Amino acid sequence: MNITVIGTGYVGLVSGICYAELGNHVVCVDKDLAKVETLQNGGIPIYEPGLQELSVKNMAAGRLSFTSDLNQAVKQSDLVILAVGTPSLPSGEANLSYIDQAAAEIAQAMNGYKIIAVKSTVPVGTNERVRNLIRSRTMERFDSISLPEFLREGSAVQDTLHPDRIVIGADSQSAVETIVELHRPLTDQIVVTDIRSAEMLKYASNAFLATKISFINEIANICEKVGADVTRVAEGMGYDKRIGPAFLKAGIGYGGSCFPKDTRALIQIAGHVDYEFKLLRAVVEVNQDQRMSVIRKLETIFDGELQGKTFAVWGLAFKPNTDDVRESPALEIIQYLVRSGAYVKAYDPIAIRNFQSMYGNNGVMWCDDALEAATGADALCLLTEWDEFVHMDLKMLQTILKKPILIDGRNVFKEDDLAETSFIYYSIGRPRLDQGAKEEMSALSD
Ligand SMILES: NC(=O)c1ccc[n+]([C@@H]2O[C@H](COP(=O)([O-])OP(=O)(O)OC[C@H]3O[C@@H](n4cnc5c(N)ncnc54)[C@H](O)[C@@H]3O)[C@@H](O)[C@H]2O)c1
Numbered sequence: 001m002n003i004t005v006i007g008t009g010y011v012g013l014v015s016g017i018c019y020a021e022l023g024n025h026v027v028c029v030d031k032d033l034a035k036v037e038t039l040q041n042g043g044i045p046i047y048e049p050g051l052q053e054l055s056v057k058n059m060a061a062g063r064l065s066f067t068s069d070l071n072q073a074v075k076q077s078d079l080v081i082l083a084v085g086t087p088s089l090p091s092g093e094a095n096l097s098y099i100d101q102a103a104a105e106i107a108q109a110m111n112g113y114k115i116i117a118v119k120s121t122v123p124v125g126t127n128e129r130v131r132n133l134i135r136s137r138t139m140e141r142f143d144s145i146s147l148p149e150f151l152r153e154g155s156a157v158q159d160t161l162h163p164d165r166i167v168i169g170a171d172s173q174s175a176v177e178t179i180v181e182l183h184r185p186l187t188d189q190i191v192v193t194d195i196r197s198a199e200m201l202k203y204a205s206n207a208f209l210a211t212k213i214s215f216i217n218e219i220a221n222i223c224e225k226v227g228a229d230v231t232r233v234a235e236g237m238g239y240d241k242r243i244g245p246a247f248l249k250a251g252i253g254y255g256g257s258c259f260p261k262d263t264r265a266l267i268q269i270a271g272h273v274d275y276e277f278k279l280l281r282a283v284v285e286v287n288q289d290q291r292m293s294v295i296r297k298l299e300t301i302f303d304g305e306l307q308g309k310t311f312a313v314w315g316l317a318f319k320p321n322t323d324d325v326r327e328s329p330a331l332e333i334i335q336y337l338v339r340s341g342a343y344v345k346a347y348d349p350i351a352i353r354n355f356q357s358m359y360g361n362n363g364v365m366w367c368d369d370a371l372e373a374a375t376g377a378d379a380l381c382l383l384t385e386w387d388e389f390v391h392m393d394l395k396m397l398q399t400i401l402k403k404p405i406l407i408d409g410r411n412v413f414k415e416d417d418l419a420e421t422s423f424i425y426y427s428i429g430r431p432r433l434d435q436g437a438k439e440e441m442s443a444l445s446d
């Protein structure tokens with residue numbers, strides 16, 4: 001099949017390359033000329049494991065190309081997929097201007113029947129808006145379908161080639177058959193719905209996952225007060241098939257380009273039909289507050305006096321295996337520390353450059369490696385669970401910190417890791433596991 005994908009962000013790029021891997025002829029279009037040039041030269045503008053190899057392989061096979069010429073690409077294709085951004089407006093609503101712009105450009109390029117699919121996450125009714133926009137500008141025949149995307153950054157290739165399900169929202173039987181055929185090699189789990197339900201299904205999925213995270217984070221906060229261990233609680237809950245183990249990792253809250261934006265957008269979608277989504281509002285509020293749990297722990301340790309202290313921050317990306325820093329919890333944590341008069345030494349294996357361009361330079365020393373960041377710091381805050389942090393030798397680490405204080409925002413270390421160290425160790429929703437805390441406890445019980 002000849003496919004044009006518009007937008008080479010995560011979704012456009014990964015899905016375009018994977019459709020080529022399935023044997024289709026794919027042209028990926030972006031209006032960002034620098035991105036297109038990087039892609040044409042075999043590079044990848046994002047960090048995503050396995051993607052570059054797949055891109056180069058499919059370019060060499062003549063099935064994949066990149067261009068900024070939307071008109072030409074659309075003219076040559078049977079299926080046009082919109083994968084442009086739908087970022088938040090200040091109100092929380094999704095900004096549909098990129099969708100509208102791309103739809104108008106597609107309309108101009110129409111030269112015969114095509115299927116127009118929207119892969120971007122869009123509010124209910126947007127596919128109809130796209131359809132009307134195109135219909136008002138061309139006499140050519142086309143079918144609209146909603147084709148929401150469920151990939152995760154960091155495992156995007158795997159998620160796309162082995163999806164849990166494919167969702168197709170459509171009202172044309174022949175378009176459904178074509179799109180089912182296209183995805184048949186990936187999974188048998190193909191859910192066909194009407195267009196509005198498919199649009200809603202995407203938001204509902206993200207909102208539910210975000211709810212699980214905020215739920216376990218609140219349980220974690222209670223665990224801290226009653227002396228329970230949230231990781232054991234989550235493990236035990238997860239064995240119940242009705243609950244499941246996924247998305248029950250307590251931490252410093254969810255970030256990224258999807259959950260924060262899509263939860264806000266769904267609250268707005270509900271609001272437009274006079275429904276107050278109370279549960280989701282609480283999920284967002286809990287998530288916002290959870291970022292501050294690292295700060296609260298530092299304030300406890302330093303008696304509220306953060307000014308003049310130096311804090312090492314490990315991890316700037318919103319999760320490991322990505323260089324994406326959109327809505328990363330690290331941003332607000334670092335901003336708070338700097339506003340409090342503290343110095344921050346920050347390190348991330350991949351995301352420093354992206355973080356710098358979002359944050360600026362104020363009050364932060366950017367470090368080339370994890371140990372450089374930790375050296376001489378009053379405390380270390382681990383904010384992203386990159387492998388290299390998980391495997392760090394804690395005995396060595398404690399010797400280079402000014403004080404052996406570790407705030408583990410992702411619960412990566414276990415009691416055994418801390419054995420034979422003198423760390424003061426705080427994590428999320430777990431009793432203090434360090435030796436000092438155990439001695440204090442046994443002194444209390446004597
Ligand atoms: N990032 C994810 O992991 C993910 C996963 C599932 C769904 N989504 C959804 O997919 C959509 C895209 O997300 P993303 O993170 O890939 O976006 P992004 O913002 O990273 O990239 C969008 C790209 O589209 C390009 N673009 C915009 N208008 C264009 C036009 N008229 N012509 C050509 N190119 C154009 C931009 O230059 C940019 O490169 C969003 O709706 C998002 O919610 C994202």
Ligand SMILES: O=c1ccn([C@@H]2O[C@H](COP(=O)(O)OP(=O)(O)O[C@H]3O[C@H](CO)[C@@H](O)[C@H](O)[C@H]3O)[C@@H](O)[C@H]2O)c(=O)[nH]1
Pocket residue numbers: 121149150151152153154206209213246247248249250251252253254255256257258259262318319
């Ligand atoms: O148990 C968990 C799981 C995740 N997170 C955090 O949640 C955020 C999002 O993680 P994840 O869902 O793995 O990453 P995304 O790439 O943002 O993917 C989500 O958002 C995409 C965009 O809509 C969807 O396609 C995916 O299905 C959905 O998982 C990150 O900050 C994680 O640290 C937790 O705190 N605890």
